Amino acid sequence: MTGRRAARRKEPPPLPATDAKPGPPPRRARLWRGVTPWLFLIAPLALLLTFTYAPIVNMIAYSFTDWDGVSPELHYTGAGNYTELLTRPELFEVFFVSGYYLAASALQIVAALYFATILSFNVRFQNFFKGVLFFPYLINGVAIGFVFLYFFQDGGTLDSVLSLFGVHTDHAWLGTPTSANTSLAGVSVWRYTGLNFVLFLGAIQSVPGELYEAAELDGANRWHQFRYIIAPGIKPVLSLTVILSISGSLSVFEIPYIMTGGATGTETFVIQTVKLAFQFNKTGLASAAAVVLLLIVLAATWVQRRFVPDDRVDLV
Amino acid sequence: MTRRVVARTFVYLSLVLATVVVLLPLGVIVLTSLKTEREMADDSGALSLPGDLLNFHNYVTAFQDGEMLSAFANTAIILVFAVSGTVLIGSMTAYAIDRFTFRFRKLVIALFLVATLVPGVTTQVATFRLVNSFGMFDTLWAPIALYMGTDIVSIYIFLQFVRSIPMSLDESARLDGANAFTIYRKIIFPLLKPAIATVVIVKGITVYNDFYIPFLYMPSEDLGVISTSLFRFKGPFAAHWETISAGAVLVILPTLIAFLSLQRFIYNGFMKGATR
Numbered sequence: 328m329t330g331r332r333a334a335r336r337k338e339p340p341p342l343p344a345t346d347a348k349p350g351p352p353p354r355r356a357r358l359w360r361g362v363t364p365w366l367f368l369i370a371p372l373a374l375l376l377t378f379t380y381a382p383i384v385n386m387i388a389y390s391f392t393d394w395d396g397v398s399p400e401l402h403y404t405g406a407g408n409y410t411e412l413l414t415r416p417e418l419f420e421v422f423f424v425s426g427y428y429l430a431a432s433a434l435q436i437v438a439a440l441y442f443a444t445i446l447s448f449n450v451r452f453q454n455f456f457k458g459v460l461f462f463p464y465l466i467n468g469v470a471i472g473f474v475f476l477y478f479f480q481d482g483g484t485l486d487s488v489l490s491l492f493g494v495h496t497d498h499a500w501l502g503t504p505t506s507a508n509t510s511l512a513g514v515s516v517w518r519y520t521g522l523n524f525v526l527f528l529g530a531i532q533s534v535p536g537e538l539y540e541a542a543e544l545d546g547a548n549r550w551h552q553f554r555y556i557i558a559p560g561i562k563p564v565l566s567l568t569v570i571l572s573i574s575g576s577l578s579v580f581e582i583p584y585i586m587t588g589g590a591t592g593t594e595t596f597v598i599q600t601v602k603l604a605f606q607f608n609k610t611g612l613a614s615a616a617a618v619v620l621l622l623i624v625l626a627a628t629w630v631q632r633r634f635v636p637d638d639r640v641d642l643v
Numbered sequence: 644m645t646r647r648v649v650a651r652t653f654v655y656l657s658l659v660l661a662t663v664v665v666l667l668p669l670g671v672i673v674l675t676s677l678k679t680e681r682e683m684a685d686d687s688g689a690l691s692l693p694g695d696l697l698n699f700h701n702y703v704t705a706f707q708d709g710e711m712l713s714a715f716a717n718t719a720i721i722l723v724f725a726v727s728g729t730v731l732i733g734s735m736t737a738y739a740i741d742r743f744t745f746r747f748r749k750l751v752i753a754l755f756l757v758a759t760l761v762p763g764v765t766t767q768v769a770t771f772r773l774v775n776s777f778g779m780f781d782t783l784w785a786p787i788a789l790y791m792g793t794d795i796v797s798i799y800i801f802l803q804f805v806r807s808i809p810m811s812l813d814e815s816a817r818l819d820g821a822n823a824f825t826i827y828r829k830i831i832f833p834l835l836k837p838a839i840a841t842v843v844i845v846k847g848i849t850v851y852n853d854f855y856i857p858f859l860y861m862p863s864e865d866l867g868v869i870s871t872s873l874f875r876f877k878g879p880f881a882a883h884w885e886t887i888s889a890g891a892v893l894v895i896l897p898t899l900i901a902f903l904s905l906q907r908f909i910y911n912g913f914m915k916g917a918t919r
Binding site: 368475 | 662671735740754761767789823851854884887899914
């Protein structure tokens with residue numbers, strides 16, 4: 328609060344006005360002016376090309392080879408890696424795991440929408456609830472991993488809570504693929520609902536308040552207000568969230584890697600790629616897998632853009 | 644009237660339920676971190692209270708044996724370099740793109756735009772080979788360069804702000820004989836303060852919490868950052884939940900303090916950061 332006020336006060340002193348009109352700049356100055364923007368862009372562009380575009384090009388090149396990432400020798404294998412990816416079912420199974428996270432994202436979006444809606448109206452302890460809902464998003468992933476390893480342990484938090492209600496299970500929560508993936512996806516809901524919540528909250532607050540008042544005068548209830556004012560008002564954020572959820576569900580890594588290391592059928596696409604590349608030295612195959620993931624994400628983005636044209640991307 | 648009351652009750656019930664769901668796992672970890680080894684072995688359940696609420700023994704163990712001090716130091720170094728680099732690079736890019744018309748401007752914009760569509764994790768295998776060939780593997784420079792080089796979101800945030808600074812300010816400075824660098828340094832950069840605050844917060848939290856990049860690029864034990872050092876607790880403290888919990892609390896605590904003191908800015912930061 329104070330920081331922002333201070334920043335506003337510190338505006339630079341008004342510059343003295345001059346009436347002198349600039350003549351046409353001399354040639355050297357014009358040349359200088361042509362170079363100037365590039366002087367500002369040289370570092371950012373160099374970083375962008377090195378760390379984003381060069382890897383993409385290399386990755387596509389590696390994906391057609393049998394390179395192990397170490398030896399100087401590599402052979403061109405054509406589409407061999409891609410056929411291997413598509414024909415070995417165990418390599419493809421990781422996409423079913425993404426299904427759990429996709430389902431979790433749906434739940435997460437609904438929960439975030441619900442809480443954002445109720446907390447944008449008058450509720451007691453509003454700020455407390457907002458803080459509680461958002462805070463998990465800020466927590467370190469490894470710490471979350473440990474918190475929930477203990478949560479799902481035999482005799483851990485979950486079992487203890489259940490026994491309070493007289494439910495005693497000898498269920499190993501991370502023991503079977505279905506239950507392990509459900510548990511992990513649940514952690515992901517716990518972790519990311521807050522981000523969606525804050526995004527929705529911001530969007531809802533940008534809806535002009537008079538609209539609600541007018542609607543209330545017309546006898547609209549909360550559901551009507553949500554359906555006809557809030558929902559259309561936050562459509563761009565909602566569609567952004569959906570696309571983030573899809574690419575997020577495909578590139579899950581941290582939580583399952585920390586909690587199970589990919590055991591009991593919880594291996595995700597990224598865990599598999601990391602293992603292929605860095606444990607089994609199959610750089611070629613891993614690159615092909617990464618290209619497939621990239622194509623899926625790009626396709627999802629494209630489809631989303633087709634259905635919900637985002638008129639807010641106005642960079643130019 | 645009664646329907647209103649029922650609805651109200653439902654709203655508060657759901658909020659309280661959500662609060663329990665969020666705070667319970669964290670609260671239990673705090674309880675566990677205060678228990679002694681004996682108490683853990685007694686198996687009285689995760690919800691039981693520790694005998695001594697001021698037993699900080701596990702924190703000392705976690706801090707010393709987990710080499711948390713060097714982890715916090717490494718994280719701090721990376722944070723300072725990566726965040727200031729991001730601020731500098733983002734603001735320069737935004738200034739160049741917004742205030743100049745030059746050849747290939749559209750191409751440059753397109754390059755930055757398309758890069759947002761590529762999730763970082765997908766290209767990691769190839770990036771790894773590249774970083775390795777620069778000799779940056781297993782040094783602090785690898786994460787610093789990667790955090791600086793791939794942050795498109797901050798460029799967007801800066802671009803929004805640069806656009807809102809009136810051109811007339813630049814023009815009058817130019818008439819006074821200021822060149823483009825002086826204008827950037829003396830006018831644009833100081834006026835970007837709110838955007839800088841946003842970027843520092845969003846980027847700072849990302850860097851502090853990131854696991855993937857330090858895990859892949861800095862395997863050496865003495866280069867551990869807080870996430871990788873905490874991850875290593877899994878080995879030596881395998882079943883010692885009281886020590887692991889203390890380590891987790893140590894890592895979460897700075898985030899909690901930052902969040903409580905900067906709450907408003909953090910919300911705003913994420914709204915601006917993510918909707919762009």
